[in-house]
Amino acid sequence: MKGEEMAENKYNELAAQAIMDADGDAVEEILDDAKADGITAVQLLQEGFAKGMEELGDAFAEGEVFLPELIMASEVMKIVTARVEEEVAAGGKVAEKKGTVVIGTVKEDVHDIGKSICVSMLKAAGFDVYDLGKQVELQDFVDKAIEVGADIIGSSALLTTTMEHQRTIEELVKEAGLKGKVKTMVGGAPVSQLWADQIGADGFSTDAMSCCKKAEELIAI
Structure with a gap:
């Protein structure tokens, strides 16, 4: 279990950085590599990719980054949400309808x-x-x-x-x-x-x- 947590933490860090860099290719690679290691896009969304958006949003509020960078990152984030929805549609970890x-x-x-x-x-x-x-x-x-x-x-x-x-x-x-x-x-x-x-x-x-x-x-x- 500890090894799995370490792997997920590694991917979370990479995911956050990829969003902050607005690097779509890196996002695709991280999603594919994580999937091969048994880590889903759903798992990486909140603690990885979303954290990157949150940090970028904070930097924008502080005037450290500008609107075009925020927009680029938002566009890249759509790759993640699309992959999450693919997983959901495929069955994944979805519970009974709430x-x-x-x-x-x-x-x-x-x-x-x-x-x-x-x-x-x-x-x-x-x-x-x-x-x-x-x-x-x-x-x-x-x-x-x-x-x-x-x-x-x-x-x-x-x-x-x-x-x-x-x-x-x-x-x-x-x-x-x-x-x-x-x-x-x-x-x-x-x-x-x-x-x-x-x-x-x-x-x-x-x-x-x-x-x-x-x-x-x-x-x-």
């Missing part, structure tokens, strides 16, 4: 890598996920939830100017008579538990792993 989630990045916001990582992790955890993408019209969250019988609506907002759209989603959920029937979750860089409480959201998460845990908690209520 619930249905409708998720998207709100309108006027084009940032979706964090949301995409959450989508991959939720699928791997056993949720049916309907990813609406980015710049999603607010009514679409509610309409899709009604269409598919969703248990949870998740919205991501990466800008302080788009956070208010999450409040509007809460209002639309109430108007549709879904409050209490469909749980709501919010996330994004400027979003906090305080904000979730203020607008009446049922849950808040800071990253993909906490997103899965919170979704499981809300389903159990």
